Amino acid sequence: MWWLDAFTTYLYGLSVAVSVIAVLMLASGMDDLFIDLVYWTRRTWKALVVYRRHERTYYHELYRPAEKPLAIMVPAWHETGVIGHMAELAASTLDYENYHIFVGTYPNDADTQRDVDEVSARFPNVHKVVCARPGPTSKADCLNNVLDAILQFERRAKLSFEGFILHDAEDVVCAMELRLFNYLVGRKDLIQIPVYPFERQWNNFTSLHYLDEFAELHGKDVPVREALAGQVPSAGVGTCFSRRAVLALLEEGNGVAFDVQSLTEDYDIGLRLKARGMQEIFVRFPVLRYRRHQKAPPFGQSRRESNVICVREYFPDRLSTAVRQKSRWIIGIVYQGYRTHGWKWRHGLVLNYFLWRDRKGAIANFVSFGAMLVLTQLLIMLLVQQVLPGTPRFLSIFEGQHWLDIVLYTNAGLMANRILQRVVFVSSYYGVKQGLLAIPRLLWSNLVNFMANWRAIKQILQTGDPRRVAWDKTTHDFPSIGGENRAKRSLDELLVTQGALTEARLREARAHPIEGLHAGSTLVHQGVITAEQLAQPIAEQAGVACEPVDANTLNGELVNALPMAVALQYAVLPLRVDGGTLVLASESYIDPVSLAAIARKLDRPVRYVVAHKGQVTVGLRRWYVKSDEHDPRGLLDAATRSGRIGAERGRMLWDSYVSRQVMLGEILVAQGHLDEVAFKALLLSHARSGQPLGEFLVAQGVIAQDTLDRLLALQSALQPSIASLLKTEALPPVQLIKQWTERVA
Incomplete structure (x- = not known):
């Protein structure tokens, strides 16, 4: 009978599939077991030997270095309402001050531009960058535009950023992140911190499977890679590049740092920097602060592991979105990575091994999904045999193959280890509840990865070249922190609205500005307001x-x-x-x-x-x-007590004196030697110098000595002294000084 022949063929094919899948799973499982053994051996050695000889570095050490200027690069396409929350959260939580956020926007994304403008009005350290080409282009192209704007800002502000940090608009950064980068950036060229996704509802397996993968990847796999190969793949967020690294990338790319054809430009850069001999590090740095009434952590959670400096964000919660995102990663890492970097002798044996681990997913994801299908069929056959005693023993096709039995038992042990490792690393950060839920999520993860792999292959076949696949941005969620972005009304508008002056009077005053003063100060000095x-x-x-x-x-x-x-x-x-x-x-x-x-x-x-x-x-x-000036209030009081000037007139003179005092910083900015943001950045360095501001600016090469002399002379001319004001009252200032000196004596 034809159906019997067909079924026999099916059983034979199933036996072959089982054999092939079992061998492939064994190879992959032994590969993973090697990483496990290395990790736990190193961890045991550190606990028993290293940390007994050397004290751990505690977070207090991060405060020792002076704050270097750091630039955060954020690509933004259709991120309305998100960048404002990021800037607000960064300002309220980051334990750092000397940083600037540069947001890359597109000329055809007016909503995001408007949002960034409103944020920039409230946060002077947030800068809008408009890309040269309409979007969406690619993340790499946007970052190249942002980096160009940063270098222009450096020339304009007369400062140099020491670290360049990658973040997305939806990232939630840890308070000590920039402190850690500041501590390491002078010695390391690529610094990567862990990424830990936010939790969602327990049954949202699509979003939570990212949680499982990142917990194990950044808890074990990447630390082992860094230890053995000295190379760290950037995660695209929470990555800091040194100035040396950025300049090297610009030199290598003839002015273009990020590969615009790569869908995973972050991964690509990690390999390029390693090839140039740069120092890369993956840092799991716990910040443990004593809290008297600290809430008890979830059961199974490690206090040290769960308090590492990291990046938090929400990952996609819809299957289609997750598949799109992961297919982009697969194309960039596996297919584009192979085309660009291949396996080369100069990489060395160890790094080539880790490149194999990066790319084996192209096969392993299909093997894992195939194993799920085969296992389902075998379980159905077993159930039929148990329920219907007269049914032929289908599983007898596997009997007598001792080598296969050994492989299958070995795979079962390796799978048990795989599950144990996943539970341990998820539990250490999120608690044992999430750790146990990671077991059923393994099946869902296999499905997502299989679909992403299939989509990646389809895209490559459609374009004919993995480097021609278009960038497909993934939309993320941002945790609500309350508050709204609010645009600030202009000073001119408010002055007119409040009745301080008319529009005609304002235009007249603006037509005759005073050199060295801001617009508002000019109006006061002119007596307009x-x-x-x-x-x-x-x-x-x-x-x-x-x-x-x-x-x-x-x-x-x-x-x-x-x-x-x-x-x-x-x-x-x-x-x-x-x-x-x-x-x-x-x-x-x-x-x-x-x-x-x-x-x-x-x-x-x-x-x-x-x-x-x-x-x-x-x-x-x-x-x-x-x-150097005598006490101005004392001189004025002496004139009042002498009866040479009335009390009311004395108050008017004092108000006139006070309102026309000018700081050197205002003149510097008004004269165009610095913009206000750059001046604030310089003040951070000046605060530690112990020098007068003028001397500091000359020493830093911001202005020349003759320029400083001219600015100080202008400051003296703009702000009156009490003695000069009293001259208008026909009262000899020398007499006043003498009276005041005698009274003090």
């Missing part, structure tokens, strides 16, 4: 209160508690303590990054109010800076 009228719209832009400040009435204890370096760097004065929060006064907007940095430096919560123009400047000179 008062210092209070200028402060009110600035406060409204910042979303804080506006109040006058008398520097002579400040609390001396509070002044002493605020370090001079902090006061001068951020141009703030301490006013009072309100419910445990230190209230500061500033004449301008303090961005969230700077405000968070002040709070960390003072180890207490802070907020600020906007003071009238000149009031903080006078207060800083009164309390923190030794000035």
Whole structure:
């Protein structure tokens, strides 16, 4: 009978398939077992020998190096509403200040551009980059545009970034990430930290299978690779390149650092840097802080492993999206990686072995899926044999093959080890509940990887070349942190709206600017508006209160508690303590990054109010800076007591004096020697120098000595002294100085 012949052929084919799959699984399983043995041997050696001889590096050490300038590169295509949350979260959580975020947008993505503009208005360290070509192009192309903008910013700002960090707009960064990069970037050229996906509902296997894979990959596989081969594949996020590495990539690519034809430019760069002899490192650095009322961790979770500095993000929760993303990874790593890098003697035996591990997925994913299908059929046959005693013994086709029995038993042991390893590494970060759920998710992971592999092959066949496959961006979710991006209304608009001046008067004043002053200061110096009228719209832009400040009435204890370096760097004065929060006064907007940095430096919560123009400047000179000028308030009080000037007139003169005081930084920016963002970056270095600002700028080569002399002369001309104001009152200033000196004596 034909069906009997067909069934016999099917059984024979099944036996052949079992044999082939079993041998392939054995080879892959032994490969994985080798990595397991290396990892656990190294971990045991470190625990028993290394850490008994050498003390672990604790997070306090990360604070020792001075903050180097770091640039974060973020490609953004249709990321409306996301980049604002990222900047907000970074500003509120990052324990670092000297960083800038450069967001790559596209000319045909107006919504994302508008969103980045609004974010940049609130965060001066966020910069919008518009790519040369309409999007979407590729992540590599976007990053090349961003890198070009960074280099232009360096020339304009007269600073050099020491680290270039890859992140996506949806990434949630750890507070100490930049501290870790800052600690290592002088010695390492590629620094990669782990990626740990966020959890979703327990039955969302599509999203959670990423959790399982990254927990084992970044918990075991990549550390072993780095230890044996000295090469680390970048994850595309949480990667920091040294300046030396970036310049080498630009030189190699004739001005183009990232390969625009690669779908996994991050993986490609790791191999290119290794070929150039660069130092690469994968870092699992735990930050363990003592907390008195720390919540008990989930059962099975390791306190050390679960507190490593890492990147968190949500991964796709839909099957189609996950397949698209993984097919892109497979094309880039397996097929494009082979075409570009191949297996070469110069790589060395060890690195070639890990390249084999990268590329074996092209076969292993099909083998794993085939094993699932075969196992399902064998289980059905076994069930039929058990339920129907008269049924032929189908499984007898495997009897008498002792070699196959050995292979199958070995594979069963290797599979048990594979499951155990997965449970251990998932549990160490997420707890034993997720670790156990990783067992059924193995089957779903096999399905996703099989479909992604199949899609990758179809795309390559359609294009005829793996390097011609188009970039297919994956959409991610971002955790909600509350708050909204808000666009700031312009100062001119607010001044007119609040009735401080008319539009005609504003245009007239703008037509005659004063050299060395910002627009607002010009209006005050021209007498068009008062210092209070200028402060009110600035406060409204910042979303804080506006109040006058008398520097002579400040609390001396509070002044002493605020370090001079902090006061001068951020141009703030301490006013009072309100419910445990230190209230500061500033004449301008303090961005969230700077405000968070002040709070960390003072180890207490802070907020600020906007003071009238000149009031903080006078207060800083009164309390923190030794000035050559005689005490201006004392001179004015002496004139009032002598009866040569009335009390009301004295108050008017004081307000005129205060409102026309100018800081050197304002003149520098207004004259175009620096932009405001670059000036703030320089202030971070100046705070540690111990030099006067002018001398520091000359020493750094920002301006020449003759330029500094000219700027100081301009500053002296712009801001009056009390003595010069009193001349207008026909009161000899020499007499006032003599009276004041005698009173002090």
